[in-house]
Ligand SMILES: NC(=O)C1=CN([C@@H]2O[C@H](COP(=O)(O)OP(=O)(O)OC[C@H]3O[C@@H](n4cnc5c(N)ncnc54)[C@H](OP(=O)(O)O)[C@@H]3O)[C@@H](O)[C@H]2O)C=CC1
């Protein structure tokens with residue numbers, strides 16, 4: 001249904017901005033403007049500009065999505081600050097705080113801008129995203145509803161009341177798809193090591209990861225219970241899980257990995 005989602009200014013259309021845009025386009029997006037140096041495949045009625053100075057002055061987006069790398073925030077914010085006088089900013093940048101972004105916008109001539117944070121993930125491209133949001137008390141119910149509407153078009157949406165939790169969210173669901181893709185890579189390689197032809201190893205590893213995800217999603221059953229249902233006493237899975245679930249194996253390394261990513265998100269704030 002064309003135009004069911006409001007017009008946006010999407011700043012940065014790389015991996016994450018592009019994933020969300022794919023989901024929004026599939027769901028019907030009112031004419032929007034994408035600011036990105038590289039994209040040249042944006043379908044009409046949407047348009048793309050290469051630099052902020054090319055943005056149409058009279059464009060009135062309902063929301064500005066900030067999806068450049070956190071390291072680019074200082075460069076990009078002054079050039080788009082004036083749009084934030086009339087529309088809230090939704091930042092998906094890892095680590096960057098509402099306070100820091102609001103202060104940068106004020107310094108760029110737009111005091112009192114409304115900044116909301118969101119941490120999406122790339123399955124948004126196929127409507128299977130997970131996005132967690134944080135809004136400061138100054139954001140209105142209408143601002144929050146707008147963000148929920150947009151983000152629920154590309155997956156599930158949750159809100160947290162404590163901004164500090166956004167760093168752990170980033171480590172679990174923002175970065176999380178990479179851990180799952182790594183699992184598929186490693187299962188494929190291990191299958192080859194056990195003598196499987198490479199194309200069969202790739203096919204069964206990919207299908208196993210996506211099929212297990214679909215079963216978990218559609219059944220709603222706890223992951224631990226689904227795991228137990230695969231594990232026949234004295235069978236093959238039990239042997240594998242004794243390796244993977246040894247305290248120093250996945251339980252420890254996953255905790256360390258999530259802690260490292262959470263720390264990095266905190267560092268990216270400045
Ligand atoms: N990738 C992911 O899975 C996730 C990413 N995020 C967050 O999303 C944000 C974007 O990440 P990601 O999509 O991976 O990054 P990308 O580098 O893939 O995308 C950013 C895009 O913005 C462009 N860009 C940056 N500055 C400008 C500018 N001044 N004018 C025009 N275009 C510009 C970049 O071009 P160029 O490369 O030339 O600078 C690039 O095409 C990050 O803040 C990240 O923390 C959040 C959740 C998940």
Ligand SMILES: O=C(O)[C@@H]1CCC=N1
Nearest residue numbers: 094170173174175176
């Ligand atoms: O790796 C990163 O920093 C970004 C944030 C979450 C996923 N990708």
